[in-house]
Amino acid sequence: MEFDDVILGRRSIRGYKPDPVPKALIMEIIALAMQAPSSNNTQPWNFYVVTGEPLARIRTGNTERMLAGVPQSREFRTGPAFEGAHRERKIEVAKQLFSAMGIDRDDKEKRHDWVMRGFRQFDAPVCIIVTYDRVLDGSDDTFFDCGAVATALVNVAWSRGLGCVINSQGIMQSPVVRKHAGIADDQVIVKSIALGWPDETFPANAVISERKSVAEASIFVGFEEQNV
Template identity: 80%
Template structure:
């Protein structure tokens, strides 16, 4: 694919085929993603790539603790709940997804199951945990840089036929993730990325989230 096709075509994938992803392909994608820019070339990111039994243990632990009411232990700051236009966009994409999946507003059971899919990493065959070096904790540049490499990763995956979705629910129960992914204490868990071959029959995979118009996002100064 050319660059425009990747950027315009990429979607967040929430349903995956039960098909393994070769390690060599993941290494190729990560190598390409690591060309992302970073502040003064600090390259603060680390990748913990999990599949098979360890990933199954993370899924189970996340789900069990969540259902048991264990408070989340997300390590990277969450900030305040969305409000205003940001909340409207969050609700908007939820409506798109629930509509595609045929989940009614009053169907509490299916809505709850949809939430649990996030804690199960959307049942993807691979999960990539993004961490950064704890010595950089508190730096504003570090999460910006990790965001850049994450964006590069999902686009590189799409260019090779793989789907991905950036996910926070999968790392909400950080002790489970840290244990089964073997993440050392000198790293902070930031994000999870579910990765695999898209299941084209899964309705939510057809959803293309709406984008605000350029005139709402950009201000041009000094142009005639």
């Protein structure tokens, strides 16, 4: 695929085929993703790639604890709730997804089931858990680097015909994730990335979130002097 086709065509995938993803292909994707920019080449990232029974145990433990009211224990700082334009964008994409899935505003059962899909990593055959080295805790550059490598990973996966969605629900119960993924104590869990072959019959997979324009996002300074 051409680079522009990957960037413009990629979308978040929330419905997957059950088909397994070859380990060699995942290794190829990660190898390319790790060419992402890294502050001073620190490369703080590590990846725990989970499938099969261990992933099933994470899903079960994650959902059972959330349903039982166990407080979430994300290790990456969460920050305050979204407000203003950021909250509006979050609500808008939720409306798009619910509309695609035929979930009415008052249908509590279907809305609840949708939320649970997130805690199950959207039932993808593979979950990639992104971590960083704990010795770098407190470094803002570390979080930036992990975001860069995650972005690269989902784009490379898309170029290989695979879909992904980056999410936090899948790692809400970090003790469960740590236990069944065998995550070392010297690692901090940042995000989970669901990965697999897209199910093109799954309605939400057709949703394309709207992006604000370059004019809204960018401020150009000094270009008037150059007449370009």
